[in-house]
Amino acid sequence: MEAPQQITSRKDPRFKVSMYEHVGVKNSWTLSYYLGHGGYQAAQKALTMQPSEIINEVKASGLRGRGGAGFPTGVKWSFMPPVDGRQRFLVCNADESEPGSFKDRYILEDDPHQLIEGLLIGGYAIGASKGVIYIRGEYYQGYQRLKQAVAEARQAGYLGSNIFESGFDFDVILHRGAGAYICGEETALMNSFEGLRANPRLKPPFPAQAGVYGLPTTINNVTSLASVVHIINNGADWFSSMGTDDSKGNKLYQISGSVERPGVYEMPMGASFRELIYDLAGGPTMAIKAIIPGGSSTPMLPFDDEHLDTPMDYGSIATKGSMLGTGGVILIPTEKCIVNATWNLVRFYAHESCGKCTPCREGIAGWMVKIYQKLVKGFGQEGDIELIEDMADKIRGKAFCPLADACLGPVQSSIEHFRGEYEYLIKNGKPMYSKSDWWSE
Amino acid sequence: MKVKVNDAELELKAGTSAIDAIFAAGYDVPYFCSQEYMSPIGACRMCLAKIGAPRKDRDSGEWIIDEQTGEPKIFFFPNLMASCTTAIMEGMVIDTLSKEVKDAQNGMIEFTLVNHPLDCPTCDKGGACELQDRAYEYGAGQSRFVFDKRHQEKHHALSELITLDRERCIHCKRCVRYFEEIPGDEVLDFIERGVHSYIGTLEDGLPSNFTGNITDFCPVGALLDSTSRFRGRNWEYDHTRSSCLDCAVGCAITIDARTGRIERIKAARNTQVNNDWICDGGRFGHEYVDADERLKTPLIRRDGKLTPSTWEEAAAFINDKLADLGAKETGIILRADATLEEGVAAKALAAQLETGQLDHFPRLAASVIPQGVRATLNDVATSDAILVLGDVSEEAPIVDLRIKEALKGVTPPELMPHGVPLADLRLKERMPRQREILTVASPYRCDLMKHAGSTLTYPAGTEVELLASLLQAANGEGEISEEAAMRLGSSPEQLNDLLKRLSGAKNPVIIYGAFVLAASEASNAVQALAKAVGAKLLAIGPMANSYGLEALAVLPSHARYSVQEMLRGSAKALIVSGLDVAKDAEAAKALKELELLVVHDSFANATTELAHVVLPAKTAYEKEGTVVNLEGRYLPLKPAPVENGQSEDFCGLVKFLGETMGTRLEGRSVRSARRLLKKRLQLDLSELSEEGYLSPAKAKAASKFKLKESYELEGNLLLTPSMIRHEQLSRNAHLHAVYGDAALRLNPADAVAQDLNDGDVVAFELQGIERQAVIKRSEAVPVGLMLLPALPEQPAALLWLEPTKLIKAAVAEVLA
Amino acid sequence: MIELETIRPFFEDKKELLAEILNRYPDYGRRSAVMPLLWEVQRSERHVSEARVEEIAGILGLHATEVKGVMSFYSTYHEQPLGKYHLQVCSTLSCSLAGSDQMYDWLVEELGIVNGETDRDGLFSLQKVECLGSCGTAPVLQVNDVYYERMTRSRCKEVLAALRRDELPEPWLERGGDNVSAEKAQIESES
């Protein structure tokens, strides 16, 4: 039998917004609204299934983690050791801090029950009776809405003991971060949750063997868990009918920068940048020179037809030398000095370096950021670009966690594609493009 | 497992780290964050290597073969790997020589130096600095960093004893990990984040008794021993490896001396005893040695005044007196940290003088050599059930650390060709501790209790009762009753649990010190209990060579010749080495009656005041010799080049005396003493290894224990052993600044009742000895009990002191 | 005797809150409460003083150093008191592309304080922060816990004027993306 035609475009009439359907609607965060729109049916269904069935369903759906790394969620769930009576945890990573990413925030604020339901299903699947939502400290409204949602869910029996008479107990701990991007890294998140400084931990042991408090743990992104609700509701086939071979399902893409209608758009995976930028977001507001495809750490690509027509899935973007990441697209206008834009991001990573390892602490936070500052101030010297390149070589792949490499994404790609601007700035002491006021009335 | 490091193939145990494989193969790789005995964390990224391994085909289970070579194909990791946190795999290939690795090392050195001040010319660590060495070996020789370096505090006093230069710190985290992993006091941490982070503490002066160790292993000059800062460069010091004599453990130390002074003491490694650690008492307790008032020449009392003289004259003077006297009346008292060789000399002298009045002091009621199966310190560290009776953290501080090692549940590492593994992958940051294996029982709340699964504060003096109850239950001779347990501050459940734990364990150990040794019944009981539950025993003697001197029988020929008796008139002449026996007013009276009082000591004191002859003595740091530590391990002492005038050890004293007597006494020199000991022990002490020699345990059967009805130890003041040697504190300015004067600790309720406030100075008389102490209120002390540090002349004991006899100093001065 | 002025423990009269926070976590995870406890203090006192650090350490059985180590790791616990209105300008790329640098400059001009400072009256403090997850509705100004998004020059003026009157304006709803229509519907229904 011929495989069904994949949905890879939002223009396909079979595609329907699911995860993002209720965001922005008044009172969408309340339990009554959620129940009125089919809420907790997936959980009810899931709790009649065997945990292994759920895991298989999620595996079959082809869902890959939406937190950035894209690891198959079902496979990750199956790494949990056999149940042995120890407490197990399912942690939701709601620390979303990668510049250009803001999809999780709207789920947290406007559709918290969707997340709680996903967490409940995931918890049941991996045998964890405790869920943790680690939400970044700045998301205060999200925290309030979640808090209320958890209270409502407890009251209504969607959290607590013997949920849906299934004998399964599940409850959720809400934990707020306090402003540190590194807490998004899963092992740093566990340290932070445990009340320690949020340095990443050694792996192995992986969270499934020794996670929070040394107990078996699985960590998933907010939208990974939200996707699970719809996979259970609509079936793995529905999910895998969307997307491409290596990237199934629908995903929340984000777009920001100089574009008419920035925001979050739900699309089948594999839709092109062009569709996102022009068809959905209304096109750029000014001339664009670069696309950051998936959050600030993903190498930027030139804004041209080749890249605009690249499908936004894991494999295709990788062939262009970048990554899908969180799917947070940033459009950099031609008028923006690329060195300045890169400096902005280098500064971000320097600020967020945890300080544990040498190449990141000294290489990026101690040195790289200073070179960039020197460049943007117009004091660049001949040899600086080569120095940056050499440093990048000496940092890449050598740091303890991926944060240092994340910083090199914009650094190396901007030099690769816009070396001329660097050279111009160094030679002339002022940038090639010098638009200075970006603020609208 | 077979691994290949560059061109060397070797076979190593699974679980070995790649960095240890590299060193085992004889290659080098730079590292900063790795540190022996601590968890590998892979933070400095200095030890990167190119690592690969063969893979098995998933379906067939066969090695995937490289077509070209016909050998298993090596799959290299996509990135260089930190070798300290990578475990070896079968067939692993590790490359440390390729250009890729060199470039990475080069880069990492450059990064490490970005914010390092490079103030080597003014840095104490210069010449002994890991960063300096590594930068020289692996760096590019110049930096391309043109910006201002990070400016931070350069002279931050973490405590009176330790100075931190925050600019020099390279964030290896050794010190932070050390506090969590070794003593378990998390008093130091990183503050701030990223490139702004620095080491700091909010605790007042790093409250831990093991702070100095961080200055030993700090790879740069960021953490320095304040007492020796700016005193010399590493290459200017004479390094002498010796043993510490401050307690019965006998830790390995390195004495760094320069121009005749001891500038600092560092921990040396003894994998059997102290690993790499020493306590602050041992590290900083040497300052007195160089005090100006040190006795350096023999003195003879002429016309009531002590006048300088020579050893020959002094010996002749003594000899004359002894001849008049009839030597049998002479008593000889050694301090219990005298060496074995000195013990031999003292015995030879006693034999020559035909006297049975020979003893060492302090010596408690019970033998320090346990009857039963002796535990080693490594037994402690691998034990799965430990009962501690008393306050070991003060009494023998390193035992405290070895107990904490056991709580991690990881056995001491096996040695590699290059020594202790650099990265023991079984160790983890913030490991869970098996507190439940540890029970601590003491008459007051002591530090170690914080780490114990079960704790018990029994009324002072009830050791025998406690042990007897346990023994009874262990022998099935009767349940522990509710009241009995209550009286002991415990419950039947707790005591039964303890018994179950001990008897169910594979390697149970019972550790006890002065409070048990103070009564032979208690000591018998503990030995019987150990036998009943199959536990090994570790007894902490009062001083560094208590074990050795007892084994050598530096003991009176009869009970009526004990030190106490000698000081009450049994002797007519007395030779006292290292003890200020005249502190005791009663003894002083008797001493005044003596025909001859010879005092062998390093400083003038109340006893030298009364002496006819004063002979300058070497301190522990200047002696050659041997001591036997609490496990029965023979440990070597080596003399550091200290300017000590004509000071001699007891062997020297015996040499001069013997010469005037016209005889060559055994023990007239360390060599001669060792010749004798070689015959007796079948052991050449001049060839002791650095680890020392563990004497074979002669497991003697425990003597029968029967609880006497009338047995009672009573008192309201407990003299407690302490890490700090209070008798020298007045000459140890730095330690004194941290630990202050000896404190009389009592419960706040009692303090209120007596109208005593923290910091009040009180004077009182305790069994004839005038003592002064500072009041310290402490919840750790039960109501009705007072604690006071013991002295060599006044060892641990339970005494009565009428609280109303505590006179506040101001008042005391007025009265005086 | 000199009686030292003693600071009243923060949680002394908040026993229920304290119990609720401690109860969130399992017994073996008591230490997890360190961040929520710091949050309570920070929110209520606008900073976390050393005395509070010690108090929290005492509650959790930790050394004060450990609490300080944790506290100082994060950007939102402050050692020095913040103003009543803590203005946080996101300065990361997407906001920068929407004018946050100019917004910051404008605030500096208006308030007479720069990054990290608090004004003399203790009313405002200003801080540049990193990405707040509002890239689609940039630029964003966070005042205490509230996000004010799509901060045009005129909106910024309005917000500041309101704050000067000591009023914290109701935040407006900004979503964008797929919710342009929903958002419009709502705004229409409200007006």
Ligand SMILES: Cc1cc2nc3c(=O)[nH]c(=O)nc-3n(C[C@H](O)[C@H](O)[C@H](O)COP(=O)(O)O)c2cc1C
């Ligand atoms: C520096 C760093 C920051 C990260 N930040 C986030 C984040 O904010 N949110 C997130 O979900 N994942 C983040 N991740 C990825 C997580 O480590 C982890 O892979 C993810 O939460 C797993 O969830 P998923 O499998 O559902 O994607 C980050 C990773 C790194 C290295």
Ligand code: SF4
């Ligand atoms: S790369 Fe190193 S310093 Fe940077 S965040 Fe990761 S562990 Fe911390």
Ligand code: FES
């Ligand atoms: S990373 Fe520091 S020694 Fe390996």
